[in-house]
Amino acid sequence: MSRNDNTPLRSSGRIHYGPDMRTLIVGGGIAGLTLCGLLQQRGFEPTLVERAPKFGDVGYVIVVWPSGSRILKGLGLYERLREQGCAFTDYNISNYKGKVINSYTIDSVVEKYGPIISIYRPDLIDILMGAVRGDSIRMNTTVVSLADTDNGVETVFSDGSTGTYDLVIGCDGIRSKVRKDIFGDVPLRYSGMSGWGFWVNPDICSSEGIIEYWGKGKFLGMWPTRGRLAVFTSVRRKSGVGDSVDTRIESIRQNFAEFGGVVPEILSGLDDPRDIYYDEYNDLKMDRWSHGRVVLVGDSVHAILPNAGAGVSMAMESAAVLAEELCRTDSVNLPHAFRQYQSRRKGRVNKVQNQSRIMGKFIYTESGILSSIRDYLVRAYSSRQLFRYWDNMLKDPL
Numbered sequence: 001m002s003r004n005d006n007t008p009l010r011s012s013g014r015i016h017y018g019p020d021m022r023t024l025i026v027g028g029g030i031a032g033l034t035l036c037g038l039l040q041q042r043g044f045e046p047t048l049v050e051r052a053p054k055f056g057d058v059g060y061v062i063v064v065w066p067s068g069s070r071i072l073k074g075l076g077l078y079e080r081l082r083e084q085g086c087a088f089t090d091y092n093i094s095n096y097k098g099k100v101i102n103s104y105t106i107d108s109v110v111e112k113y114g115p116i117i118s119i120y121r122p123d124l125i126d127i128l129m130g131a132v133r134g135d136s137i138r139m140n141t142t143v144v145s146l147a148d149t150d151n152g153v154e155t156v157f158s159d160g161s162t163g164t165y166d167l168v169i170g171c172d173g174i175r176s177k178v179r180k181d182i183f184g185d186v187p188l189r190y191s192g193m194s195g196w197g198f199w200v201n202p203d204i205c206s207s208e209g210i211i212e213y214w215g216k217g218k219f220l221g222m223w224p225t226r227g228r229l230a231v232f233t234s235v236r237r238k239s240g241v242g243d244s245v246d247t248r249i250e251s252i253r254q255n256f257a258e259f260g261g262v263v264p265e266i267l268s269g270l271d272d273p274r275d276i277y278y279d280e281y282n283d284l285k286m287d288r289w290s291h292g293r294v295v296l297v298g299d300s301v302h303a304i305l306p307n308a309g310a311g312v313s314m315a316m317e318s319a320a321v322l323a324e325e326l327c328r329t330d331s332v333n334l335p336h337a338f339r340q341y342q343s344r345r346k347g348r349v350n351k352v353q354n355q356s357r358i359m360g361k362f363i364y365t366e367s368g369i370l371s372s373i374r375d376y377l378v379r380a381y382s383s384r385q386l387f388r389y390w391d392n393m394l395k396d397p398l
């Protein structure tokens with residue numbers, strides 16, 4: 001596609017305004033469902049295609065910041081988030097032996113912005129479905145090709161059907177096909193960290209807060225939500241080392257063998273490696289978020305390292321801003337709406353991405369001396385300072 005993105009689009013047909021625009025959303029994860037619900041609320045009739053045959057029970061605990069909760073409030077879904085999620089009360093950091101270095105209360109954050117809520121990912125998907133009309137979703141369907149023409153985006157789907165859309169919104173996650181179709185191969189940025197996620201018996205830890213163990217270049221975090229406890233473990237390693245199901249449990253046990261506290265109990269309880277998820281921690285920064293009639297939202301354009309716990313909220317915030325901009329445009333002036341969307345979002349997303357990179361470097365310090373200094377700094381860091389950190393993350397206008 002060689003169109004100049006600063007000019008309005010050429011149109012061989014009728015111009016469609018705001019909600020009348022023929023809209024396709026690719027991907028029914030957090031960004032896609034949030035956007036679909038927000039657009040329907042504004043009178044749009046989007047079609048959403050999701051590659052998975054059904055929304056299964058895949059995923060662990062995810063975190064919704066108060067800035068993400070605001071979007072759910074607007075969709076009338078916040079009460080359900082409160083019922084099904086779990087509000088964090090405190091945040092505890094231990095050294096690798098399990099000795100608590102510092103415990104923080106997050107009361108001041110909650111007082112100013114509202115709770116930070118953990119929830120089982122499939123439960124959040126289910127909640128978001130409460131704002132989306134079922135007949136707008138086509139499961140088990142993906143996009144085979146997109147051709148941006150004067151008539152709109154001519155689309156061929158995996159079931160052989162076709163459609164023409166004024167705009168296509170790629171919400172298809174970190175390994176986005178829509179992104180690849182419009183921008184080619186854009187490399188993900190590897191953080192130097194890779195990790196495993198799995199469920200453990202929630203009785204191992206009675207806290208309603210997050211508990212993290214920081215070792216030398218290694219991390220183990222326990223994230224509770226209602227009746228469940230997810231553990232995320234991660235280590236510094238080169239990209240491409242990979243992980244085989246056959247050796248997965250052994251690998252986790254070896255990496256965390258020197259850890260104390262409740263970790264030995266966690267490690268001895270591991271039994272089925274197929275229930276353990278492994279991935280490299282990547283993020284993604286792009287100069288352009290759209291091209292012609294196609295725009296990207298969520299992980300497909302601004303994936304964030306998982307250690308920030310921000311991916312869900314950033315995806316929801318971006319969906320909310322794009323929904324607003326789409327109300328105020330038409331099918332030929334989409335490039336302007338997309339630029340507005342990007343300029344309203346990019347600074348904030350950059351800030352959160354950079355912060356998660358800085359945090360990653362700090363947490364995953366490998367040298368013995370530096371990790372001792374790190375632990376000393378954590379001991380000296382107060383709940384008031386933690387409040388300032390959160391205030392900086394949450395104060396931006398959308």
Ligand SMILES: Cc1cc2nc3c(=O)[nH]c(=O)nc-3n(C[C@H](O)[C@H](O)[C@H](O)COP(=O)(O)OP(=O)(O)OC[C@H]3O[C@@H](n4cnc5c(N)ncnc54)[C@H](O)[C@@H]3O)c2cc1C
Nearest residue numbers: 027028029030031051059060142172173177298299311315
């Ligand atoms: C199954 C799953 C489990 C996850 N579990 C966790 C977790 O436990 N903890 C955590 O912090 N984060 C998890 N994530 C990531 C987290 O949901 C995202 O980082 C964040 O919510 C950003 O949302 P997103 O909508 O941009 O991307 P995602 O939530 O990743 O959603 C992308 C959606 O697009 C669909 N899709 C992908 N390619 C295509 C295609 N070609 N055509 C049509 N549809 C497509 C995917 O099936 C998915 O539904 C998970 C993501 C997925 C998909």
